[in-house]
Amino acid sequence: xxxxxxxxxxxxxxxxxxxxxxxxxxxxxxxxxxxxxxxxxxxxxxxxxxxxxxxxxxxxxxxxxxxxxxxxxxxxxxxxxxxxxxxxxxxxxxxxxxxxxxxxxxxxxxxxxxxxxxxxxxxxxxxxxxxxxxxxxxxxxxxxxxxxxxxxxxxxxxxxxxxxxxxxxxxxxxxxxxxxxxxxxxxxxxxxxxxxxxxxxxxxxxxxxxxxxxxxxxxxxxxxxxxxxxxxxxxxxxxxxxxxxxxxxxxxxxxxxxxxxxxxxxxxxxxxx
Amino acid sequence: xxxxxxxxxxxxxxxxxxxxxxxxxxxxxxxxxxxxxxxxxxxxxxxxxxxxxxxxxxxxxxxxxxxxxxxxxxxxxxxxxxxxxxxxxxxxxxxxxxxxxxxxxxxxxxxxxxxxxxxxxxxxxxxxxxxxxxxxxxxxxxxxxxxxxxxxxxxxxxxxxxxxxxxxxxxxxxxxxxxxxxxxxxxxxxxxxxxxxxxxxxxxxxxxxxxxxxxxxxxxxxxxxxxxxxxxxxxxxxxxxxxxxxxxxxxxxxxxxxxxxxxxxxxxxxxxxxxxxxxxxxxxxxxxxxxxxxxxxxxxxxxxxxxxxxxxxxxxxxxxxxxxxxxxxxxxxxxxxxxxxxxxxxxxxxxxxxxxxxxxxxxxxxxxxxxxxxxxxxxxxxxxxxxxxxxxxxxxxxxxxxxxxxxxxxxxxxxxxxxxxxxxxxxxxxxxxxxxxxxxxxxxxxxxxxxxxxxxxxxxxxxxxxxxxxxxxxxxxxxxxxxxxxxxxxxxxxxxxxxxxxxxxxxxxxxxxxxxxxxxxxxxxxxxxxxxxxxxxxxxxxxxxxxxxxxxxxxxxxxxxxxxxxxxxxxxxxxxxxxxxxxxxxxxxxxxxxxxxxxxxxxxxxxxxxxxxxxxxxxxxxxx
Numbered sequence: 065x066x067x068x069x070x071x072x073x074x075x076x077x078x079x080x081x082x083x084x085x086x087x088x089x090x091x092x093x094x095x096x097x098x099x100x101x102x103x104x105x106x107x108x109x110x111x112x113x114x115x116x117x118x119x120x121x122x123x124x125x126x127x128x129x130x131x132x133x134x135x136x137x138x139x140x141x142x143x144x145x146x147x148x149x150x151x152x153x154x155x156x157x158x159x160x161x162x163x164x165x166x167x168x169x170x171x172x173x174x175x176x177x178x179x180x181x182x183x184x185x186x187x188x189x190x191x192x193x194x195x196x197x198x199x200x201x202x203x204x205x206x207x208x209x210x211x212x213x214x215x216x217x218x219x220x221x222x223x224x225x226x227x228x229x230x231x232x233x234x235x236x237x238x239x240x241x242x243x244x245x246x247x248x249x250x251x252x253x254x255x256x257x258x259x260x261x262x263x264x265x266x267x268x269x270x271x272x273x274x275x276x277x278x279x280x281x282x283x284x285x286x287x288x289x290x291x292x293x294x295x296x297x298x299x300x301x302x303x304x305x306x307x308x309x310x311x312x313x314x315x316x317x318x319x320x321x322x323x324x325x326x327x328x329x330x331x332x333x334x335x336x337x
Numbered sequence: 338x339x340x341x342x343x344x345x346x347x348x349x350x351x352x353x354x355x356x357x358x359x360x361x362x363x364x365x366x367x368x369x370x371x372x373x374x375x376x377x378x379x380x381x382x383x384x385x386x387x388x389x390x391x392x393x394x395x396x397x398x399x400x401x402x403x404x405x406x407x408x409x410x411x412x413x414x415x416x417x418x419x420x421x422x423x424x425x426x427x428x429x430x431x432x433x434x435x436x437x438x439x440x441x442x443x444x445x446x447x448x449x450x451x452x453x454x455x456x457x458x459x460x461x462x463x464x465x466x467x468x469x470x471x472x473x474x475x476x477x478x479x480x481x482x483x484x485x486x487x488x489x490x491x492x493x494x495x496x497x498x499x500x501x502x503x504x505x506x507x508x509x510x511x512x513x514x515x516x517x518x519x520x521x522x523x524x525x526x527x528x529x530x531x532x533x534x535x536x537x538x539x540x541x542x543x544x545x546x547x548x549x550x551x552x553x554x555x556x557x558x559x560x561x562x563x564x565x566x567x568x569x570x571x572x573x574x575x576x577x578x579x580x581x582x583x584x585x586x587x588x589x590x591x592x593x594x595x596x597x598x599x600x601x602x603x604x605x606x607x608x609x610x611x612x613x614x615x616x617x618x619x620x621x622x623x624x625x626x627x628x629x630x631x632x633x634x635x636x637x638x639x640x641x642x643x644x645x646x647x648x649x650x651x652x653x654x655x656x657x658x659x660x661x662x663x664x665x666x667x668x669x670x671x672x673x674x675x676x677x678x679x680x681x682x683x684x685x686x687x688x689x690x691x692x693x694x695x696x697x698x699x700x701x702x703x704x705x706x707x708x709x710x711x712x713x714x715x716x717x718x719x720x721x722x723x724x725x726x727x728x729x730x731x732x733x734x735x736x737x738x739x740x741x742x743x744x745x746x747x748x749x750x751x752x753x754x755x756x757x758x759x760x761x762x763x764x765x766x767x768x769x770x771x772x773x774x775x776x777x778x779x780x781x782x783x784x785x786x787x788x789x790x791x792x793x794x795x796x797x798x799x800x801x802x803x804x805x806x807x808x809x810x811x812x813x814x815x816x817x818x819x820x821x822x823x824x825x826x827x828x829x830x831x832x833x834x835x836x837x838x839x840x841x842x843x844x845x846x847x848x849x850x851x852x853x854x855x856x857x858x859x860x861x862x863x864x865x866x867x868x869x870x871x872x873x874x875x876x877x878x879x880x881x882x883x884x885x886x887x888x889x890x891x892x893x894x895x896x897x898x899x900x901x902x903x904x905x906x907x908x909x910x911x912x913x914x915x916x917x918x919x920x921x922x923x924x925x926x927x928x929x930x931x932x933x934x935x936x937x938x939x940x941x942x943x944x945x946x947x948x949x950x951x952x953x954x955x956x957x958x959x960x961x
Contacts, residue, residue: 142389147384147390192382213443233382
């Protein structure tokens with residue numbers, strides 16, 4: 065690929081834009097980006113990028129776009145780890161590119177690949193629309209019609225929902241989950257993100273809908289064998305397995321496998337309760 | 338008649354909503370509730386819009402924490418914060434309705450921090466008289482967007498086109514007939530035929546180098562509206578948020594929420610002096626954003642800046658547990674990006690471009706622009722915030738006026754029937770324009786200008802010459818740079834094809850940013866005074882004459898025209914409300930028609946107005 069030119073120093077006459085020193089460390093980063101389109105070959109292209117203090121991988125990708133390859137596709141938005149757009153795999157690990165510091169990575173080339181569990185669109189961008197379909201199939205928050213606002217809700221009753229609501233929908237948990245990634249059960253399995261979603265609805269003190277049967281049947285909650293990979297990659301540090309999935313499994317087991325209810329179902333037929 | 342060179346898909350709907358942040362989604366829900374078929378178009382994935390970056394909260398005079406608060410005080414604070422250039426009718430509607438919009442959000446499943454007796458918690462914020470911001474820690478915007486998103490995707494009649502860019506408004510005679518653009522992932526062209534169009538495209542920070550804005554904030558909506566003949570209002574007012582990250586370089590500009598100061602964070606210069614006590618002894622760190630940003634700038638200019646050219650923001654005295662609970666994403670942000678633990682080290686912060694008060698000129702009640710069938714809401718619209726926006730007034734703005742725009746657009750679309758036919762000549766011209774950077778054989782990029790480089794040059798020009806402090810000379814320099822860049826932009830060339838080509842996408846973003854930059858600079862040249870976010874080193878005082886007008890930017894042929902329009906004076910019933918603000922000071926009233934009538938006695942006394950009741954400033958409450 066193209067030989068690297070050092071970036072032009074910031075315009076000397078520019079008072080404010082030059083306020084911050086360039087921060088160049090003098091080192092060079094070797095970035096290996098998997099480029100490609102769905103029907104063509106995917107090839108790893110190597111770029112040389114000058115390292116700036118505190119640089120994140122997304123900064124390096126932007127350098128490539130601005131200086132070496134204007135056609136390199138990468139999804140991003142806020143660049144502050146708040147929107148969850150720039151998900152990709154760095155050295156094989158699903159991460160947010162905007163939050164992955166270059167100086168935290170081992171020395172040597174840095175490999176940047178698209179999320180593997182989703183269909184490729186181009187270069188580092190994948191088709192995550194399936195996630196939006198799952199979300200639409202989950203019944204939304206519903207309060208009792210006669211329960212008028214303003215509500216009185218105690219802080220302690222919603223404290224446990226906070227971490228679920230931190231989710232920025234980066235879909236790294238969906239990408240790393242072997243039920244989707246290796247077994248390709250994406251069509252019958254909600255995945256960690258949407259178990260978190262269901263948990264946040266089920267545990268909301270004002271919600272009145274029961275999503276347990278749907279989560280077991282359509283959501284495939286039982287497929288999860290709690291390997292905790294999702295928790296491991298979550299950039300918001302949500303305890304997905306411990307605080308969302310396991311309590312959901314307990315709730316589903318309670319309605320589905322309670323022996324008294326089992327006998328009841330045998331005698332009187334299935335019913336929702 | 339020209340015919341389009343390439344095929345395009347056609348989508349038909351009653352109401353087209355451009356943008357899927359808070360304003361767009363609230364408009365879509367309102368239009369669908371009114372019975373319309375709605376198409377929402379977003380440049381990104383759903384739920385990624387810039388609304389997620391709002392952290393501090395939604396300002397609403399509910400009075401849960403400070404019972405003295407009310408919509409009237411909120412009205413007064415917002416008008417005074419905007420230096421009385423606000424459209425008073427918008428502020429009145431806003432202060433009234435934002436309370437209902439907050440409760441509605443809760444009804445849709447949104448979470449808020451609670452008071453001890455279970456009501457919605459409210460926090461202090463800059464230049465708000467009382468504790469007013471309903472919030473969830475420091476991620477209120479995410480909560481708002483997720484709640485609206487869930488509501489919208491489960492609303493009958495709303496279709497969403499994710500990762501589409503619309504580049505021009507289609508017109509039929511005077512009226513808007515829809516919009517034209519492309520699917521970003523495939524490059525396939527699309528025409529959307531609509532009875533009415535709502536612009537909810539947000540603001541435009543990307544023409545500056547140091548900004549808290551994402552790439553999306555390129556001013557597409559305002560640029561399209563301008564091209565379609567709509568008026569833009571007060572474009573010179575661009576807000577510098579006082580606290581953005583300044584180190585490391587890649588993180589420069591990322592927002593450090595005002596909630597840090599709302600929760601008790603203090604600002605110090607490199608000498609350890611709490612300088613806000615000198616600049617604003619009353620509001621201190623919680624002064625309005627324009628004042629705090631200028632204070633930090635002055636400290637740095639005086640040689641009292643931190644090593645990377647900013648100020649220290651300190652929360653260590655609040656205690657580690659409290660900081661992690663109330664400011665979790667700030668803790669995480671500094672930890673991950675700057676290797677700083679804010680519970681034991683101060684943050685280094687400096688001003689960053691954050692918000693645009695100016696925007697498409699709208700009718701306050703209906704959000705209708707000056708082009709029939711075209712509506713605008715949220716940051717894309719102007720008028721609500723005057724010369725400076727108060728923190729917490731943006732999340733409320735998008736909900737109140739998103740809903741109003743959606744309802745008015747639905748009413749218009751239903752009263753006029755299906756949109757008029759699309760004009761193929763317009764589409765052919767737009768296609769030719771869009772395809773130009775891709776023309777040429779082989780490595781097209783080597784033949785012309787690189788759009789990224791032009792963008793960097795525009796950012797340098799705007800940052801240095803149309804930034805926080807401006808002079809006639811610097812603004813003329815910026816204008817010359819814009820004119821030159823516009824000429825060079827006709828020769829932009831990029832490699833690759835139409836399928837997901839970021840270089841190609843940048844070409845049109847840049848064209849829009851050039852239009853908007855010119856509007857900012859021309860407005861800033863005309864406003865020969867310092868007021869709100871506009872700081873003219875060559876005109877340091879407020880002028881009475883400029884307090885009586887707004888500047889309107891519109892297209893006159895191919896040239897940009899800036900004209901002044903007189904402000905609509907506050908009616909008597911609202912004028913008396915200004916006294917309800919804790920920060921009302923008749924001697925320091927923003928100069929304009931109020932001070933001209935009779936300086937220092939412009940406002941009727943409480944007795945004369947009958948409703949106003951002046952309360953003494955109150956000692957701060959202890960935190961619960």
